[in-house]
Amino acid sequence: MAGVVAQSYHPEKQSIGDLLALTNPAIVVPDWQRNYSWRIEHVETLWNDLTLFSDRVGTRITEEYFFGSLVLVNAADQRLLLLDGQQRLATCSILLSAIRDTLNGLDDKLSAYLQDNYLCAYDAIKKDVINKLQLNVYDRDFFKRLISVAREDGYVEPVPQYASHHMIKGARAYFLRVIEDRTRGMQPEEKADWLRRLVDILANHFTVIAAYSDNENKAAEVFETLNDRGIGLSTPDLLRNFVIRRTPEGQRPDVVARWEDVIAFDTDSEIKAFLRHYWISKHGDVKTQSLYREVKSVIEQQNIDSAGLSAELSDAAKLYRRIKNAEADTETDADILSAIDSVGAGASILYPAILSIFGTLKGEEITTALTALLNIYTRDGIIGGIENSVLENRFHRGARDLRGHASLAQLCAALADGALTDDDVRNRFERLSLTQNGPRRYLLHRIELAKRGTEELTVNPPSKVHVEHIYPQTPGAGQRWANHERLVNRLGNLSLLDKRINSGIRNGVFAAKKPYYAKSEIAMTRELVSYDEWTEDRIAVRQAEFAGLVPGLWPIVKI
Numbered sequence: 001m002a003g004v005v006a007q008s009y010h011p012e013k014q015s016i017g018d019l020l021a022l023t024n025p026a027i028v029v030p031d032w033q034r035n036y037s038w039r040i041e042h043v044e045t046l047w048n049d050l051t052l053f054s055d056r057v058g059t060r061i062t063e064e065y066f067f068g069s070l071v072l073v074n075a076a077d078q079r080l081l082l083l084d085g086q087q088r089l090a091t092c093s094i095l096l097s098a099i100r101d102t103l104n105g106l107d108d109k110l111s112a113y114l115q116d117n118y119l120c121a122y123d124a125i126k127k128d129v130i131n132k133l134q135l136n137v138y139d140r141d142f143f144k145r146l147i148s149v150a151r152e153d154g155y156v157e158p159v160p161q162y163a164s165h166h167m168i169k170g171a172r173a174y175f176l177r178v179i180e181d182r183t184r185g186m187q188p189e190e191k192a193d194w195l196r197r198l199v200d201i202l203a204n205h206f207t208v209i210a211a212y213s214d215n216e217n218k219a220a221e222v223f224e225t226l227n228d229r230g231i232g233l234s235t236p237d238l239l240r241n242f243v244i245r246r247t248p249e250g251q252r253p254d255v256v257a258r259w260e261d262v263i264a265f266d267t268d269s270e271i272k273a274f275l276r277h278y279w280i281s282k283h284g285d286v287k288t289q290s291l292y293r294e295v296k297s298v299i300e301q302q303n304i305d306s307a308g309l310s311a312e313l314s315d316a317a318k319l320y321r322r323i324k325n326a327e328a329d330t331e332t333d334a335d336i337l338s339a340i341d342s343v344g345a346g347a348s349i350l351y352p353a354i355l356s357i358f359g360t361l362k363g364e365e366i367t368t369a370l371t372a373l374l375n376i377y378t379r380d381g382i383i384g385g386i387e388n389s390v391l392e393n394r395f396h397r398g399a400r401d402l403r404g405h406a407s408l409a410q411l412c413a414a415l416a417d418g419a420l421t422d423d424d425v426r427n428r429f430e431r432l433s434l435t436q437n438g439p440r441r442y443l444l445h446r447i448e449l450a451k452r453g454t455e456e457l458t459v460n461p462p463s464k465v466h467v468e469h470i471y472p473q474t475p476g477a478g479q480r481w482a483n484h485e486r487l488v489n490r491l492g493n494l495s496l497l498d499k500r501i502n503s504g505i506r507n508g509v510f511a512a513k514k515p516y517y518a519k520s521e522i523a524m525t526r527e528l529v530s531y532d533e534w535t536e537d538r539i540a541v542r543q544a545e546f547a548g549l550v551p552g553l554w555p556i557v558k559i
Contacts, residue, residue, distance in 0.1 A: 010211070010212055010213075011069075011209050011210065011211045011212075012209070012210050012212065013207055013208075013209055013210075014207065014208060014210045015203060015204050015205065015206060015207050015208075016067065016089070016092050016202055016203055016206045016207075016208070017117075017118065017202075017203030017204050019070075019089065019208070019210065020089075020092075020093070020096075020117070020118040020119075020132045020133065020203075021117045021118060021132075021203075026079070026080070026130055026131055026132055026133065026134050027072070027080050027081075027082050027089070027132065027133050027134070028079045028080065028081055028082065028134045029081075029082050029086045029133075029134065029135045029136045029139075029140075030081050030082075030083070030136065031136050031137040031244060031252070031256050032136075032240060032241045032242075032243075032244035032245050033082075033083070033086065033136050033237070033241065034086075034136070034234070034237035034240075034241075035135075035136060035138050035139050035162065035163075035164035035237075035263065036086075036087065036090055036135060036139050036143070036164040036167055036168050037087060037164060037167065037234075037268065038087045038090075038091055038167060038171060039167065040170060040171070040174055042087070042091070043091060043094075043170075043171045043174050043175070044174070046088070046091055046092075046095070047095075047174075047175065047178055049065065050065075050095075050198065050201060050202060050206070051182070051198075053065050053201060053205075054197060054198060054201050057201075057205075061200065061201065061205055063205065064205050064206075064207045065201075065205055065206050065207070066207060066208075067088060067206045067207060067208045068085065068088060068208055068209075069084070069085065069208060069209040069210070069211060070082065070084060070085030070088075070089065070208050070209070070210045070211065071083040071084035071085065071211050071213070072210055072211070072212050072213070073212070073213050073214070074212060074213070074214050082133075085208065086135065088208075089133060090133060090135060090143070090168075091171060092202060092206070093118070093119060093132070093133050093147055093148070094147055094168065094171045094172050094175060095175050095202065096114050096118050096119060096199070096202070097119060097146075097147045097148070097172060098172055098175035098176045098179060099114060099175075099179065099195050099198065099199060100114040100115055100119065100150075101151060101176070102176070102179050102180075102183075102195060103192065103195055106188055106191060106192040106195070107192040107195075107196070110192070110195075110196060110199070114199065115150050118132060118203065119131070119132055119147065119148045119149075120132060120144075120148040120149055120150070131144050131148040131149075132148070133148070137256050138162055138164065138260065138263060139162070139164050139165065139168065141158070142158050142160065142161070142165045142168065143168060145157075145158040146158055146168060146169060146172065147168065147172065161264075162263060162264060163265070163266050163267055163268070179195070182194075183195070234268050234272065235272050235275065235288070235291050235292045236262070236263065236268060236271040236272055236275060238292045239275065239291075239292055239295055239296070240259055240262070240263070242292075242296055242299070243255065243259075243299070243306045243309060243310060244256060244259070244306070246299075246306050247306040247307060247310075251306070251307045254307060254310075255306055255307055255310045258307075258310035258311055258313065258314040259310060259313070259314070260314075261313075261314040261315075261317045261318055262274070262275075262310075262313050262314060262317045264317070264321075265317075265321070272288065272291070273348065273351075274316075274317060274320050275291065275295075275313075276288055276291050277320070277348075277351045277352045277355060278313065278316045278317075278320070278352075278355060279291065279294070279295060280352035280396050280399060280400070281352040281353070281355040281356045281359070281399045281400065281403060282400065282403055283298065283400060284396055284397065284400040285392060285393070285396040285397075316355065316359070319355065319358055319359070320351070320355065323337060323351065323354055323355070323358065324341070324351075326338040326341055328366075330366075330367065332367050333366055333367055333370060336367070336370045336371065336374055337354075337370070339374060339442060340354075340374055342438055342441065342442050342445075343377075343382070343438050343439055343442050344436055344437075344438030344439060345438075346381065346382075346388060346436075346438075346439070347377060349377075349388050349391060349392050349395055349396075350373055350374070350377055350395060352395070352396055352399040353369075353373055353395050353396070353398055353399040353402070354370065354373070355399070356398075356399040356400070356402040356403050357369045357370060357373070357402065357411075359403070360402050360403060361402075361408060365408050368408060368412070368557060368559070369402075369408055369411055369412070371557055372411070372412045372415050372416075372556075372557035373395070373415060374554075375554040375555060375556065375557060376394075376415045376416065376419055376556065377391065377395075378442075378443075378554045379419060379420055379425045379550075379554050379556070380419055380420050382434075382439045382442075382443065383425055383428055383429050383432055383443075383550065383554075384420045384424070384425060384428050385428065386420075394414065394415060394417065394418065395415070397414060398411050398414040398415055401414065408559060409559040412557050412558060412559050413558075413559075415557075416556045416557070416558065419556055422550075422551040425550055425551065425554075426547045426548065426550055426551060427547075429491070429543070429546065429547040429550050430540075430543055430544050430547045432490070432491050432543070433486070433489045433490050433491070434489055434491065435489050437467055440467055440489075440491065440494060441467050441496070443491065444467065444491070444494060444495065444496050444524070445496070446553050446554075447524065447546055447549055447553070448496060448522060448523060448524050450549050450552075450553055451523045451524055451527075452523050464498065464499050465496050465497065465498060465499065465522075466496070466497055466498075466499050467494055467495075467496065468494065468495045468496065468497035468525070469488060469489075469493060469494060470493050470494070470495060470510065470513070470528065470534055470539075471487060471488060471493050471510070471534055471539070472488075472506070472507040472508065473488055473507070474507050475507065476507060476508075476509070479509060481536070483536065487536060487539060490539055490543055491543050491546060492538075492539035492540060492541070492542040492543025492544075492546065493539045493543075495517075495522070495524050495525045495528065496522045496524065496525060497516075497517075497520055497522065497525055498520060498521075498522075501516050501519060501520060510531075510533060510534035511533075513528075514528065514529050517529050
């Protein structure tokens with residue numbers, strides 16, 4: 001590793017101002033590089049480092065602040081490619097844009113100087129506008145319009161499209177806010193002087209070691225190796241980097257466009273979840289920590305075409321978003337997807353199989369497969385208490401085999417293999433205690449529909465209908481049962497209740513709650529009015545009654 005670095009790079013110490021002011025052509029982040037990803041805590045750290053340094057060094061500044069290293073490549077097309085350090089350099093540009101706009105009306109000459117030297121300048125010889133720092137293809141236009149260009153009359157701020165856009169906008173808003181807070185109460189000249197000093201420190205005294213290379217491939221290999229060891233990039237960034245770099249030049253624009261669908265999720269963790277679930281649905285289980293190495297290895301061993309893979313990922317990402325949004329061609333399928341989402345994070349182990357189901361089956365087969373999947377998860381996972389790590393093996397194997405041309409009957413048989421029997425599920429339900437709202441609300445909702453015998457009326461979403469503890473979670477003085485912890489979250493002690501009613505009787509005794517229960521339109525809640533008192537025995541009887549419904553509500557699907 002050290003030998004590669006020694007042969008491929010020559011280092012130079014440069015200030016942030018040197019990098020931005022002397023760049024012609026611009027510094028460009030390659031399209032295969034990550035999007036802007038600094039969260040507010042990272043932005044805040046930069047601001048604190050800058051202002052604390054300013055406060056410490058005094059009037060005459062002779063010290064430097066080491067701001068880390070950058071990796072740049074002198075590309076064959078005369079561009080200067082930024083392979084490492086874009087988060088720091090981009091955030092410095094964002095700060096400079098905030099200072100530029102704050103200086104408008106205070107020091108117009110300095111504002112124009114920042115614009116022309118560090119952000120965006122006009123090359124009179126080439127008759128071309130040069131944006132000093134250009135991010136990757138997904139962030140490039142947004143960054144240019146929000147940060148680089150001057151805000152002249154008629155300026156319209158761009159609308160964020162990706163999570164990275166919101167981060168860029170959030171960083172700029174943060175800097176504008178803290179500048180305003182720090183200079184509040186200063187006279188205009190004092191404020192301009194303070195900002196002038198801040199620019200001097202950032203541009204001339206924040207220094208980096210810029211490592212330059214003339215070989216993009218060597219630099220990218222070193223960069224990827226460092227990041228795969230945990231320095232910087234996430235799995236989605238590394239995978240996109242790898243796929244785009246191995247794409248022939250003529251196909252890169254199409255591949256880059258395809259990856260727009262992949263990165264269009266709100267957060268990096270959602271992108272990572274999609275990629276893992278997609279890969280599991282095709283190739284079987286893989287752990288998050290080893291996802292990039294596993295995917296890269298398979299791509300290389302099977303020589304998978306980058307353009308074809310990117311097109312498939314693009315389509316799968318669109319499907320995954322529809323699934324997560326509970327969008328389907330039939331109302332029944334949409335309802336099942338909504339139910340899976342309502343259960344909570346634990347049900348995420350179902351999504352690889354759901355991708356396979358929608359990717360291979362049609363019509364009523366989809367409904368049957370979704371029903372089989374949800375029923376087994378409800379029986380074995382929610383009610384049976386079997387850990388997800390155990391259930392994953394069954395679900396992920398079924399997802400992979402369905403892609404490998406297994407039939408619907410074979411999928412249902414695989415899901416049912418080793419599942420709890422009806423008696424087992426019934427017995428476990430009788431002892432079931434749940435603390436998470438998602439699973440217990442889902443169970444109560446299904447039981448409520450069974451009691452009604454019709455779906456003419458619907459139960460409102462959690463924001464309007466709460467899970468009610470009949471014996472309260474926080475009893476009043478002298479009302480706490482000796483076995484409180486064992487009973488309070490038993491399913492027999494839970495019901496559903498309108499939010500407005502629930503807020504009025506919270507933590508009350510049973511006798512005081514009954515008049516409110518009588519007002520409810522929920523059948524299982526109205527039934528409570530017939531009881532004279534609420535006891536441990538009553539909880540057990542009610543829960544046993546619910547348990548008797550379970551095998552019929554969530555049967556094992558057999559074909």
